[in-house]
Amino acid sequence: MIRKYNKKDLKRLLQIESESFPSSAYDRFTLICLSKFYRFLVYEKEELLGYIIFDPGNGHILSIAVDPSYRGEGVGTRLVEEVFKECERGWIEVRRSNKTAQTFYLSLGFETVGEIQNYYRDEDAYIMTRKRD
Numbered sequence: 145m146i147r148k149y150n151k152k153d154l155k156r157l158l159q160i161e162s163e164s165f166p167s168s169a170y171d172r173f174t175l176i177c178l179s180k181f182y183r184f185l186v187y188e189k190e191e192l193l194g195y196i197i198f199d200p201g202n203g204h205i206l207s208i209a210v211d212p213s214y215r216g217e218g219v220g221t222r223l224v225e226e227v228f229k230e231c232e233r234g235w236i237e238v239r240r241s242n243k244t245a246q247t248f249y250l251s252l253g254f255e256t257v258g259e260i261q262n263y264y265r266d267e268d269a270y271i272m273t274r275k276r277d
Contacts (some may be wrong), residue, residue: 145148145187145188145189146185146187146188146222146223146226147185147186147188148175148184148185148186148224149179149184149185149195153186153195154172154175154176154191155187156173156192157175157192157195158172158175158189159176160172160192160193160194160195160208160209160210160211161209161213163211164210165167165209167170168234168264171205177226177255178197178206179197180208181196182197182198182199182206183197183198183199183200183214183225183230184196184197185197185223187205187210187219187222188271189263193210193211193214193219194209194210194211194214194220194223195207195208195209195223195253196208196223196224196227198227198228198234200231202233202235203223203227203231203232203233203234203235204232204234204235204236205227205234205235205236208220208223208224210223210230219247221249224249224252228274228276228277230247231276232275232276233273233274233275233276234254234273234274234276235257235271235272235274236249236254236271236272236273237263237269237270237271237272238269238272239267239269239270240259240269240270241267242270246270246272249272249274250272253274253276254272254273254274255272255273255274256271256272256275257271257272258270258271259271
């Protein structure tokens, strides 16, 4: 089930965030702030398995993370598809070294359209975009 984020989700989200991005995880304060200004959805089965944060005004996906134990089971795909229920176009920055994420987005119909130098301070990012089907 995909639903809106609520405060009781924060502890689990921080866990998923730290497992997904060990060297650059968002902290509690950042996640709370993002939840106030952007669309913040979670995927829940018996427990919370993933989340996505995006701007419905322009389709910018700020963050998406799935519990590592549930990757490859369609959680991320379902979360990304929620963006396209509200947006004509979606886009995301992806670490140049993150071949897994690039492959994931390519499989969903995204294409690489540009690059941002030093986006992650220590690494460049690709800009990937897709139009709604």
